[in-house]
Amino acid sequence: MAKYAFFLGCVAPLRYPGIEKSTRVVFDKLGVELVDLTDASCCPAPGVIKAFSKLTWLAAAARNLALAEKMGLPIMTICNGCYGSLFEAAHELNNNADELAKVNEILAKVGMKYNGTTKVYHFAEVLANEVGVEKIKAAFTKPLAYKIAVFYGCHFLKPTDIKGLDDAEAPHILEDLVEATGCQAMPRKQPMLCCGSGGGLKAAFGDVTKEFTLTNLENMKASEAQFIVDVCPFCHLQFDTAQKELGFEIPVLHLAQLYGIAMGMTEEELGLALHKVPVKL
Amino acid sequence: MEFKSNPEFEQQLAALGGADAKLCFQCGTCTAGCPSGRRTSYKVRKLVRMAQLDMKDEIINSEELWMCSTCYTCVERCPRRVPIVDIIIALRNMAVAEGHIKPAHKKTATNLYQLGHTLAINDEIKATRAKLGLSEVPPTVMANEKAMADLKTILDAVKFDAIVKE
Ligand code: SF4
């Protein structure tokens, strides 16, 4: 049975625990064992912490990678930001002995060491490449037929030269995963446009972020989508909290929640009461 | 002939992972596809040009340096494979090292330093977590003082406390 160290990050456990819950239930039903990556911290957030101090980012990420290494498990994340951050830190440390040595001098202060062996995966990648669509379909108990605006976000696929999961401009990995439920992924304009939250933009220039989100919402509405389905709690937070002010009301689900619905989880179990845009199934 | 105002800057930029700015031949593909440039005064091609010309002071004092959402559209499309986001991150590191940090960003940094996460927990979340059968506090540094102390030791060792405090 496949087994991963489950990395929670910040936004899912601290704002949308229903995403965390859905992930636990869904992967259990798919026969993938998730073991908590106990004592982990923020990834740390690449757009902000890495932008302030690259060494801070690398050292704190190395601590998370070292915790998983000690468990002998690869990491699975449920957030594009966590995935991007930990994947890139692992890419840097696992392939650069000098950087690794520098970081290990710091980790030694707390009696830790990272040997450069941890692999990092995004949960949607695990679903598509490890579990596979056929096995996923067999685990669904409730056929769905919603029209969906699939939202990739940026750091799941990009930069593609080191991630190599799918094409940056015309991917299909998430459409395939969404359509496995019976739902329909609706084509729309600019499907790969950023939600606007990343890089510290939302904290520093929230109005600019909203303009990114607005264009996305207009395109989603024009596509007649009934739900937005994302693979990142930070994109999720932006779409869920910005819509009221922008005059839209398209409910937002993380892919783990959509899968939870297709596996018969209840609205309570999915944590939908915390969503700002009401979710009616 | 290019006017180089600050050769030291080039070395600093390289040390932070921004060496390949020189690969840029100013085609403008990056700006054409940049979602932030479409909505603001930020022009990524110009920023890369300023980095090539060692215009450190102009860059680290500019608001535009903080308008990139790190969406990587430009990186994917750049015909010269300039690692544009890495360059922006390196430039932001330089700006922060000289005290240019937005209050909202300092707040995020302070959260990491104090909580080990970018966000705090609250009662509504605790109650929902419990109702869902999850631990009230997630099983991270938030639930383990020793782990949080370790993280702080690491953050102090890289002098992150200076960014949070100053
Ligand atoms: S796309 Fe690349 S080469 Fe062209 S201007 Fe931008 S950074 Fe320079």
Ligand code: SF4
């Ligand atoms: S990564 Fe930044 S500069 Fe590049 S296209 Fe996206 S917002 Fe623009």
